[in-house]
Amino acid sequence: MLSKRIIACLDVRDGQVVKGINFEGLRSAGDPAELARRYNVEGIDELVILDITATLERRRALADTIRRVARELFIPLAVGGGIRSEDDAAAAVEAGADKVSLNTAALSNPSLVTTLARRYGSQAVVVAIDAKHAGNGFAVYARSGQAAADRDAVEWAREAEDRGAGEILLTSIDRDGTKVGFDCVMNAAVSSAVSIPVIASGGAGALDHFVDVFTEGRADAALAASIFHYAETSVRSLKEHLQQHGIPVRLS
Amino acid sequence: MRIALIDYRAGNLTSVKKAFAAIGADLFVPLQPGELADAGAVVVPGVGHFGATETLAVDWTDTIRRGIDAGRPLLGICLGMQWLYEGSAEAPGLKGLGLLSGQCYRLPGGSGATSVKIPHVGWNALDIQRPDSIVEGVASGSQVYFTHSFVAPITDETVAVTVHGQPFAAVVQRGRVAAVQFHPEKSGEVGLTILRNFLRLAES
Numbered sequence: 001m002l003s004k005r006i007i008a009c010l011d012v013r014d015g016q017v018v019k020g021i022n023f024e025g026l027r028s029a030g031d032p033a034e035l036a037r038r039y040n041v042e043g044i045d046e047l048v049i050l051d052i053t054a055t056l057e058r059r060r061a062l063a064d065t066i067r068r069v070a071r072e073l074f075i076p077l078a079v080g081g082g083i084r085s086e087d088d089a090a091a092a093v094e095a096g097a098d099k100v101s102l103n104t105a106a107l108s109n110p111s112l113v114t115t116l117a118r119r120y121g122s123q124a125v126v127v128a129i130d131a132k133h134a135g136n137g138f139a140v141y142a143r144s145g146q147a148a149a150d151r152d153a154v155e156w157a158r159e160a161e162d163r164g165a166g167e168i169l170l171t172s173i174d175r176d177g178t179k180v181g182f183d184c185v186m187n188a189a190v191s192s193a194v195s196i197p198v199i200a201s202g203g204a205g206a207l208d209h210f211v212d213v214f215t216e217g218r219a220d221a222a223l224a225a226s227i228f229h230y231a232e233t234s235v236r237s238l239k240e241h242l243q244q245h246g247i248p249v250r251l252s
Numbered sequence: 253m254r255i256a257l258i259d260y261r262a263g264n265l266t267s268v269k270k271a272f273a274a275i276g277a278d279l280f281v282p283l284q285p286g287e288l289a290d291a292g293a294v295v296v297p298g299v300g301h302f303g304a305t306e307t308l309a310v311d312w313t314d315t316i317r318r319g320i321d322a323g324r325p326l327l328g329i330c331l332g333m334q335w336l337y338e339g340s341a342e343a344p345g346l347k348g349l350g351l352l353s354g355q356c357y358r359l360p361g362g363s364g365a366t367s368v369k370i371p372h373v374g375w376n377a378l379d380i381q382r383p384d385s386i387v388e389g390v391a392s393g394s395q396v397y398f399t400h401s402f403v404a405p406i407t408d409e410t411v412a413v414t415v416h417g418q419p420f421a422a423v424v425q426r427g428r429v430a431a432v433q434f435h436p437e438k439s440g441e442v443g444l445t446i447l448r449n450f451l452r453l454a455e456s
Contacts, residue, residue, distance in 0.1 A: 002368070002416055003375040003395060040440075045375055074271055076397060076438050093264050098438065121263050121300035123373065123399040166399070167373065195361065197373045220369065250375040250395040252440070
């Protein structure tokens with residue numbers, strides 16, 4: 001049976017892992033390669049490097065970070081943040097990324113999703129959606145949660161799938177960094193609307209939050225950052241907890 | 253011994269190169285079929301659409317087939333495994349190598365409570381049916397990383413199956429030709445063990 005994946009996110013700025021609350025107030029959490037190594041030993045299923053302040057001059061620094069993290073890891077590695085063009089994606093892939101995650105660029109230029117899916121295959125293209133509750137729907141935001149995109153998350157996820165995305169990474173802006181639990185309602189709505197996997201993100205603070213998102217939230221994978229960085233929870237103890245609750249995981 | 257990694261311009265070879273480098277293999281990417289003469293073994297990787305193998309059909313097929321006939325080891329990965337069969341429903345009319353019998357087909361997603369998502373993405377277990385050298389040291393139940401929608405049929409040569417809605421061929425081996433539907437280069441220690449097994453097969 002297909003395991004539910006646990007994905008660790010490394011929010012990287014200037015080569016260091018940082019983490020904020022509600023997309024603001026960053027604090028440092030260490031060296032990305034060192035954290036990646038620790039997670040790998042603990043049995044993480046996948047890693048995401050998110051360059052949260054990607055600018056042109058930092059592109060080279062990001063490639064170095066990817067290379068350093070990818071060097072000794074033989075699990076899937078996704079990279080996001082500031083990927084605006086086919087060239088940006090190619091640089092990430094050449095440095096060792098298996099998947100690129102598009103957010104703002106996919107909203108402003110949806111054909112980029114198709115271009116990258118044709119070049120690298122759909123399995124290499126993740127569309128990241130940042131959204132929050134708005135009325136009966138879920139409003140999508142661009143530019144790290146700062147700009148309303150005038151799209152609904154369910155409708156945008158469907159379009160992304162049609163355009164060739166292989167996975168959706170759905171982050172709840174309301175829950176990000178709060179540790180009160182994933183937004184299961186939003187995740188279930190998106191996951192039911194598409195046939196590609198949906199990775200739930202934002203709000204992980206306790207082991208039972210993961211149980212909830214894999215059951216009522218209908219998530220295929222769950223992503224967390226701070227819960228792992230500060231060693232509050234080891235990946236292994238999380239997976240053992242999930243297994244005890246009947247959720248299929250990879251325990252090695 | 254040098255191992256040729258076939259690049260038919262479908263996707264990204266970085267991860268495969270990195271994993272083979274990590275186990276000490278000497279990998280090169282031939283630019284034309286003639287360069288295969290220097291190879292002691294061949295790896296056919298692949299992601300994406302079966303249609304991408306058309307490049308192979310035109311340029312490489314005869315050379316690769318002659319190598320196999322002469323006992324040169326080959327490892328097919330993902331789409332590279334599917335290409336070893338007669339063809340695929342993903343690109344009707346386009347022939348595979350035809351070394352293994354059967355047609356590849358799309359995994360059914362099913363419906364209702366028993367439905368599964370297609371593509372099949374993530375870690376899933378190998379159920380070893382017929383131990384062979386490619387899975388030496390790999391325990392049945394070990395998990396490996398998949399990302400695909402199409403699969404190869406289960407035959408007598410199937411070494412391991414995986415279940416996603418229904419069982420499909422995850423590992424196949426016939427003599428010195430082996431293939432895996434998952435990505436050993438992305439499957440942690442289990443994946444590296446399988447690549448080492450292929451290296452040993454190639455050096456034997």
